[in-house]
Amino acid sequence: xxxxxxxxxxxxxxxxxxxxxxxxxxxxxxxxxxxxxxxxxxxxxxxxxxxxxxxxxxxxxxxxxxxxxxxxxxxxxxxxxxxxxxxxxxxxxxxxx
Numbered sequence: 781x782x783x784x785x786x787x788x789x790x791x792x793x794x795x796x797x798x799x800x801x802x803x804x805x806x807x808x809x810x811x812x813x814x815x816x817x818x819x820x821x822x823x824x825x826x827x828x829x830x831x832x833x834x835x836x837x838x839x840x841x842x843x844x845x846x847x848x849x850x851x852x853x854x855x856x857x858x859x860x861x862x863x864x865x866x867x868x869x870x871x872x873x874x875x876x877x
Contacts, residue, residue: 782795782809783795783796786817790820792813792821793825794821794822795826796825796827797828798826798828798829798830798833798837799828799829799830800830800833803832803833803836815840818844819844819846820849821850821851822851822852823853823854823857824851824852826857829856829857831860834861834870837850837870838866838870841869848870849873850871850872851873853872
């Protein structure tokens with residue numbers, strides 16, 4: 781199963797849930813991605829996320845060269861980022877009309 785798509789515009793699109801139960805599969809896909817080319821983590825299709833998923837996002841933030849931003853995060857992720865005081869470390873991209 782493919783968990784991630786990478787676009788030529790520096791965007792990683794996550795599919796489905798980012799949960800402890802599936803992170804080994806997500807990590808396996810991430811192994812082939814050069815995080816230096818990634819600027820945006822698209823979360824629009826993420827159905828669920830837990831603290832293990834947030835840890836993955838934090839690790840990706842550290843491995844990237846530029847400051848990564850989250851695009852279209854689900855409300856549950858926005859709540860967790862706020863509760864964990866991570867909104868400055870994992871900022872949400874401004875939506876453009």
